[in-house]
Amino acid sequence: MRIVNLENDNRKFIKSVDNFHVLEYVQDASVSPMNAIDEYFMSKMNVRRRQVVIDISKDHSAVIQVGSMQWMGGSVKATSGVKGIGDLFGKALKGAVTKESAVKPEYVGEGCLVLEPTYKYIILQDVSKWGAVGMTIEDGMFLACDARVKRNVIARKNASSAVLGGEGLFNMSLQGTGVVALECNVPENELIEVELENDELKIDGNLAVCWSSNLDFTVERTTKTLVGSAVSGEGLVNVYRGTGRVLMSPVAPTSSLFESTNTISAKAAAKNSNTLGK
Template structure:
């Protein structure tokens, strides 16, 4: 097991580990008898998140815990102070659970291994607030809040990223799940007067300060059909967008 990334803030350290899973897979190999199947060993990268608390607190997605040790307390909390129906609607819209498990104290938490990739980052204040892709949130320190961002356009429901999306704001360290490794994530910095148009399927997260519109690439139903494109994101303003262009072929 090899640590590949680490971030820490305010008594919370998050560390990503990578190890290789080797498993036999049936394959037809080019031999004299094409009907004969052979077992070959394929290597797959597995990633695991370790969270170390030093009198700190962290929020983790429900069901992510593998084991923990130390002097730790766990409790289930609500992401937002809403009624049951409002939380259910937000949860359905964002793809995230309306609850999280909060761990506090001194000790170490190991999350379940995953074939997906993890990306660690920090934020310093609400000005760094981010909007995430559906189901991208995995864990954060307790100084960061997870709420729901609602798109004004109903077209957002059909964009592949939902009408509502998870929003992170505050100060601390956080982990998101990505379909591709961090070296394949492309960062686009926008300034006033510039526009980024991107397929919603490759959007990982973006600055909450950006102005975002979701709709067809071109106007008119016929033109939209002829373009072969679905609904796209249009980003304007000052901020950053993180994209995963290789996600569809990963």
Template structure:
């Protein structure tokens, strides 16, 4: 594989593997500048902050992945790209998905055997694997996945949750079996994973970035009645009920990603 031949250039910092694909987060070992004037400055301060230039590397073994549009850096091997629109109905569906989830409507698929490298980025990445399950993530977090995972839309159950929960009417839903890669506002080590077993979690602010499919989401007052909520100083809380996991970020929102 290409990654193994370039260990002096970058290192593998995380890896997940299935029968048909190996997903790796690789980080460049050293950055010595660029011909673009602003890039060396960005690299200098990124290094001072402990940020590394990373990219997703995927080894396909007669497998297939789905990515965000424009994510490809380069690929090698017997790999074909499929970005078919699926006719007029498919175009409208993809356009609607793009508007509602802050992600590209047309998501290319790469199928075959070989190596794929996605665009280098200073972003943080989260990798996870689901099995006959689903997860709901913040808009704009999806980066790539095995094509055995379907990328769809999850709508809020009511307007109140959408208006007061800080998430909007729609989020990204990923369903099926396979590996998923997400762009994260924080490193993986900073994400708090809360396990719920027929339990309730209440969060002040939009710290939650992911929940599994068995978790129900609503927005509720922190205390009964308007006066109780006012005196508590908390107002409305994001409320998660059920059995599964909720992932929390220590930051309140996803700011601009450094890519």
């Protein structure tokens, strides 16, 4: 099979790690007169559609978030990735505590798999470079990974403070060999990397994108007393202790800025209808 015009003057591959590639719409030509102005200025501000393209082979199958597949070419087929009732129960439990879908489809065979476009930024990470301990990701960021990557659930040490801080009790941990694709609200070159050596990092809010799984992750008060926290004006913070790495965003997540293409198209259609009605 030969694919023609996947990349052109308007669409460019901006990053590749192993068999995972990020396709970015530098200038989106698929616009209507009603949303052309919005699309133009969005492009200038680097708010662009991006897609993950995955090469599927006998050595590289892929696990993706449910509903993320746009099209696939070649002898590629989807499987449930479930290996029995026990495995299904385990996946359902993991999904319930990490806000992720319980069962993620696995695509196997020989060919090409293209995921749905998103306005979020795509971060590709080689899981093996995080060492034997692997990496842990923030809830809701998982998009796809190599099927060789092991996905587990880890819990925070102090559950009570996590609840008070509005954080989840569990996160997805990734280990092994292969690539993972994450959806992020900021571009990868804006992420701040902190390397800890028997030290600690305190973050006000869920700015961390991913971190070494061996780090102790808790939610704590900024000071030892409630009075001290009140005086300082700060409440609870996320604390990472030990030796490892943390990738963090420089700004607070603003998910409302990243609308789906369907939402944008619906707004344009509604605007067009109102204009015609007048």
